[in-house]
Amino acid sequence: MLLNITVKGPEATQLGYLLGKHPDKYQTKELNFGLAHIFFPEANATSCTATLLMDIDTTQEMRQSRRDHFGRNANVKAGLDQYVNDRAYVTSSLFTTAISKVYSSALNGTCKFKPQLIDQIWDIDVELAAVCVKGGTGLLESLFSPLGYTCNYEQVLLDKNFPDWGNSPYYHLHLRTKNTVQQVLQHLYILLPVLDNQKHYYFKQDEVSKLLSKASQWLEDHPESNLITRRYFSYKKSYQKAVQNVLQPSIEESEKTTGNTEKESLTLHQLRHERVTQVLLKKGAKTILDLGCSSGKLLQRLQQETSFTRLTGADVSTEALYIAARRLNLDHRQNQEPDPRTGLIHAALTYEDERFHDYDAALLVEVIEHLEPERLPALEDVVFGAAQPGMVIVTTPNVEYNTLFPNLAAGIFRHADHRFEWDRKTFRNWAKQTAQRHGYSYELYPLGEEHPIHGAPSQMAVFTKI
Incomplete structure (x- = not known):
């Protein structure tokens, strides 16, 4: 050997x-x-x-x-x-x-x-x-x-x-x-x-953290990522799913969209982050709380804007936070000083937490569809009722658009961890009711190039505290 x-x-x-x-x-x-x-x-x-x-x-x-x-x-x-x-x-x-x-x-x-x-x-x-x-x-x-x-x-x-x-x-x-x-x-x-x-x-559950600690920078983009996780965990599906929930992009994230002014087209995932960033800048938000931050990609984008004075990510997954810390240079392993504006907290989004208070804006970007529908009112109470940020931005897939994804079978959600996906009418009704209950106004926007029948691939609601 x-x-x-x-x-x-x-x-x-x-x-x-x-x-x-x-x-x-x-x-x-x-x-x-x-x-x-x-x-x-x-x-x-x-x-x-x-x-x-x-x-x-x-x-x-x-x-x-x-x-x-x-x-x-x-x-x-x-x-x-x-x-x-x-x-x-x-x-x-x-x-x-x-x-x-x-x-x-x-x-x-x-x-x-x-x-x-x-x-x-x-x-x-x-x-x-x-x-x-x-x-x-x-x-x-x-x-x-x-x-x-x-x-x-x-x-x-x-x-x-x-x-x-x-x-x-x-x-x-x-x-x-x-x-x-x-x-x-x-x-x-x-x-x-x-x-x-x-x-x-x-092996035990700590093998998940072991894999993520050594492969978080390259496994997500590797064409054989599924084979690697299957073999690494001896085909134990629960361990594979734990890694996939952190790393594996949804079907939509690999799709390109032309609804932007860049020379090269962006994925819908990238476009969504750009639109959220632009809304925050336009509304003058300074302190941002990214709820369900996952591996920190959106926070990494927000770090590029000097007008934001405080950036905090929260997630229930310790594996995701580990990757986020590496991506955002919070583990001090890169040869540069970490961004002093940025921090991470381990938290469940369906329980009241004082650390969620006093932010100009809270973000729920592709988060709500990962919750069981019966848990959604608890999230609303935590974010809109208890934390009460000046602005809340929510994005979620538009299920009507799913039929246009060539690799997505009928009746299958875009991501294995999605618990639901809403059409435009359901999302509009939810936004209206949530805003009325908690004293917010709201605006709805399409995300991505719109189809004349099925609408845009994703949808965004911007809530503003009255």
Whole structure:
């Protein structure tokens, strides 16, 4: 089990600072399933290679106490597999555990002595001696190529002394990219178990946070994101859904709209954020509360406007807030000072919260349709009744437009987590009743290019406190 990481360029030996390992020293770290050996076979001014070599104690690894989701001894269930396996030789989830222990600082984006190296782009070569690929070479290409890697691989014979036995499912893998060391390690950390389609341990809900912490910057846009989450969570749908609710865009977000003045067309998702921002600027709002902020994309857009003096995001999902903190640079990992105007709070939107008070505007952008209809009055009471901001902006899909989405089957909502989607009349009636109950006036606007029969793809209500 061997991994070589080579960086090329001026001052290549700075790799030692990133990995927290001195190029002149041979180091060994003891893990609970064997030994990890770290050394540098090459270290000069223009090229530096760090090698991680695993020496797995298969007997010790087998004796680890493991319980499955039902509390049963998983080793007993494994039978002979616990004695006859390839764990000592082939890159697997054991190896990703080793990466997280041995290269933890680089993996998590910290460098004590030279923090500026975290964001440095290098020419990087990665070599893995033996990778189990359950899905063939096409899987290698589909996983790594979208992330900017050039893939070269050679399939390993089952036994070179008996070539008639044919090929094994193992590959000698070379990857080349131009990226940060942190990103490369995070890609390997997530994708190696996906290639193998197996983990050496039974996992709990914290695996969701683990995946999001390492993949939030690239998983959403990866064309194989669904396959990655399925395999990473061993096809457990509840875990997949938890990630999808944070990362996966709805059907509409991939659709382009021409109802804008930009040279390039925007997605409806982007257009919605632009319209909300323009309304806030026009109305003179200074302090903004984004309720149901999810991964912080709208807040990121609002940060671009200097006239806003206070920006706060609230969400019930800790995973979403984690991603938002990274996107908004609130975790101090980027080489720049975080925006002092911006903050995040963990909160449920259907319960009164004093932290929601004293804002010029509250935003519910694509939020209400994620609530069960019977919970909507509680949200109204919290936002319009208790918090009473000067303005509330609500956007929600127009279900009449769904028939125009070519990839959306009849009767299916745009997002798997939507509990309802309203037509224009229902939204208008809701806005009117809500405004009357809580002392607001309201205006309705279409979002996106309007169809003569089905209307715009999305709709917006702007409530103003009387």
